[in-house]
Amino acid sequence: MIEVKDLKKNFGDKAVLKGVNVVMEAGKCNLIIGASGSGKTVFMKCLVGLFQPDEGEILYNGVNYTNMDDEQRKGIRKEIGMLFQGSALFDSQTVEQNILFPLNMFTNDTMPQKMKRVNEVLDRVQLKDVNKKFPAELSGGMKKRVGIARAIVLNPKYLFCDEPNSGLDPQTSLVIDKLIKEITVEYNITTIVNTHDMNSVMEIGDHIIYMHQGLKEWEGNNKEIIFSKNELLNEFIFASEFLKDAKDMRMLEQTGKIDNDRNMDELIK
């Protein structure tokens, strides 16, 4: 579990995070959504320790991460896996070497044990015959899967995913979403996903945090988000006519009415 208390971060005169409070539970996919510039990337970077917050606390299972020095943080960082937007694979190393890297650095296992673990995680992310390939030889979706494999190879307690679907086609995005969801439940990980993708929100959003101008504007799950009355949230997620229609159709199905002044006959046609 990760608990965030009154987190604030400024860059010069610009306040990017203005006091965020949130609790992210284990075994759930916690999604951070929001428009560009809303502070979600800075929020995630504060959570993993790449940025030092100006005020507030971040508690990993009750342990305050904010006041730790770099040496103390190493302990918690070993429990963190992260999938980056661009996968951040070491481009001079093969897939196998990329996944072996954390094992070589932090375990005293023998090479056969390490290789067994590498093949286990590659199987888990449904990748075969890629061990000797370099990242440049992989597709975007495969790179993401290798990124996930590297992130989970040390059995982390926390998994952070920064825009896992960016640059992927809708089908591959669904595969990645499904994989993130399955891994979260299987390993009982606290997963935090930073995304713009509304498909992800609806598919895996056990806990959704909507950020607006450096503040948590709304919090709920993928069932509640449809019926939210928060105007800013609705403007963000139902930006297109297609999504507005989808929302109203779903409300109509479930409640028999919609809560706006749209012409229902036109919508049903």
Added chain:
Amino acid sequence: MTLFTEFGRYLLMIKGMFSKPENGKMYWKEFMHQCGEIGIGSLGIVVLISFFIGAVSTLQTAYQLVSPLIPKSTIAQIVRDTIILEFAPTLVCIVLAGVIGSKISSELGNMRVSEQIDALEIMGINTKAYLVAPKIAAALLTIPMLIVISGALGIWGGRLAGTLSGILSPQEFDTGLLSAFVPYNVFFALIKAYTFAFIISSISAFYGYHVNGGALEIGRASTKSVVVSCIAILFADYVLSALLLSN
């Protein structure tokens, strides 16, 4: 960014390198890899430059020594001292600032931009210690070796050029080479080599490590690292000469 802020960040990077390695074996592996990249990777250009510098030194010294009163072996003395004192350590290090410096800064810059450094940080690795320290250590080990090779090859190139062009015989060159030799000059050359090795590797690592942006910024950092390294080398050359060679 002001000069002082930049210098402060540079010192913080150097300070940040000193921490207990997460895994000694991995650090050793990285150090050996860098020794290969920096040392063996630059050997070819060092050999080529040194040989021709020596050859040109002999020809130009002979061109300037027109008096029949000066023995021809003096040419070898001048070539030897010029190469040991200046050409091998300074000129070769300026070339190495271009070869090694741009490589280090663009490698680290690319790692920064593609979030590979962030990925290492999140794994719990001190990236300054893992990425920067082995490069500086490898440069400190291999660049002085390259300078020694450069000195030897430069003198050999001078001997060969002098002999082939008929300026002086091999015996005359050897006589000059061995006369009035000051071993302290070799010590001075090595002091310069260690200083320049640290300047080249640390400055280029600094600019690469702190890249912010994209491909354009990587190119800028690479250029800046070479320019700043060259200026720092020339400045350090003057300071070391003033300190260690003044009577």
